Amino acid sequence: MLFSFCKKVIINYDRDENDIFSLLAVLLILHVFPIYFLNDKFGLDLLNWEWGIALLAGPALALLLWLYYWIFAQSRSDGAFTLLNVSYYLLLLMLGSALAFFPLYYFLRMIDKTIDWQHLNYLLIAVTLLFNVLVCLIFSLRLNFEAKKYFWAIIIAVIGLVSLVAPFILVGKVFWHRSLDLEGKIIELQNLQQELIQKRDQVNDLIKVYQEEITILSEEIRQDSRAVGVNIFNQAQNHQRIVLDLKLIQMQKAYIAKLEETNSRLQNGIYELQYLERQARIDLKIYEILPDDEVREMIFNINKTINLYMPEAKELVLEVDPAMMPSQEQIWEEIFRGE
Structure with missing residues (x-):
């Protein structure tokens, strides 16, 4: 039933505002639940600033773009940056992250039940951020040329900033002496x-x-x-x-x-x-x-x-x-x- 509902909204997207906001609420729970579940049940250190950045990067970027075009962009009349479209972006982001998290987690648990979760955190964070970028790509296909140009300028700036900082964090964590x-x-x-x-x-x-x-x-x-x-x-x-x-x-x-x-x-x-x-x-x-x-x-x-x-x-x-x-x-x- 939930799968059919998701398929209707994601694949056959018809700008039904009630469907989108309803599914958005469901996926918000699915997006946050794995963090608390794994933290409480398995003692994983997931409630930290790194996960906060990973989980909030996509929604924050979407809202930033929406505000930018709502206030400044002359092309806002094309309807590309409405609250409904931003909600659609958030919906895809949370669905992708939630679906990626559990299979990756159980796959790695099957490989090694004593895996070093302190380092695995950063792999899971990387997967979450990767879905942010993929959903940005999907969302950009819906924009006209002028809007797409501004959109990807901001995306490239954000990715560039992350690229400067991430290697220092990841290298330090991976090679941190036990x-x-x-x-x-x-x-x-x-x-x-x-x-x-x-x-x-x-x-x-x-x-x-x-x-x-x-x-x-x-x-x-x-x-x-x-x-x-x-x-x-x-x-x-x-x-x-x-x-x-x-x-x-x-x-x-x-x-x-x-x-x-x-x-x-x-x-x-x-x-x-x-x-x-x-x-x-x-x-x-x-x-x-x-x-x-x-x-x-x-x-x-x-x-x-x-x-x-x-x-x-x-x-x-x-x-x-x-x-x-x-x-x-x-x-x-x-x-x-x-x-």
């Missing part, structure tokens, strides 16, 4: 460890604050219950101050339980990062005799672990499920236990 890869990963592990340790200390401080507040509130409840002659929970329900203090303790105990879960995850992350750092340091000492597969697998595991624990280093958010809170009666019994 010992430097390990050293860089060790630094990433150390930085994330420090962030997790700081977050763990912050969590422990919050737990202490809540525990101290619970102690103060518990003493207030004891004093108030003695003052009004209350010694059972049902009677305490008639005294607003006692009820409010119990609610505060109820909420703070829920916060403490959530913080203790977070603290456990942070501590596990610190231990795992420390283990990987030690292992990487050992491998770094003997990297000259290590097989390439072991170095690649080590870097892959480090990337996957960093992506796993990176969210834990972000801002702390406490979301408490009311169903998990201890009951006020249970808190009352804990306060007066042994009296």
Whole structure:
């Protein structure tokens, strides 16, 4: 069904605006989804500035051309640079990139399951940029001679700029010594460890604050219950101050339980990062005799672990499920236990 829809819009292009914009929305999801899927599932480092440039180069160029001709070009009346045509260009770009990405990825995985993904990123980026150029060629065939001249002037300028910068980036990445890869990963592990340790200390401080507040509130409840002659929970329900203090303790105990879960995850992350750092340091000492597969697998595991624990280093958010809170009666019994 989706294939037939694509065929109708791509091959039998009839300037149906609704069809084009609908398919554009679908392909936008297909274009972005592989990046997040591979990054989360396989620990690939795809969310970086290089991929940002590769994915945005085509759409940015299309919008730049559209604005240029809309504002300055005298030939804009020929209808070549309308928002509809630019959308058609974006549609082809995203379809081509999405269709090229998955076959190339699975083909390379079949060849070598431990392939060096840090270098493979640049091959995938090159494929994406190649589709940008091919779609520019397809789009230029729809223009008149005057518009085509301006169009390719901009294309050549962009390709020339990329050609000047790309060799330095690609050569540096391809011939980057694997010992430097390990050293860089060790630094990433150390930085994330420090962030997790700081977050763990912050969590422990919050737990202490809540525990101290619970102690103060518990003493207030004891004093108030003695003052009004209350010694059972049902009677305490008639005294607003006692009820409010119990609610505060109820909420703070829920916060403490959530913080203790977070603290456990942070501590596990610190231990795992420390283990990987030690292992990487050992491998770094003997990297000259290590097989390439072991170095690649080590870097892959480090990337996957960093992506796993990176969210834990972000801002702390406490979301408490009311169903998990201890009951006020249970808190009352804990306060007066042994009296």
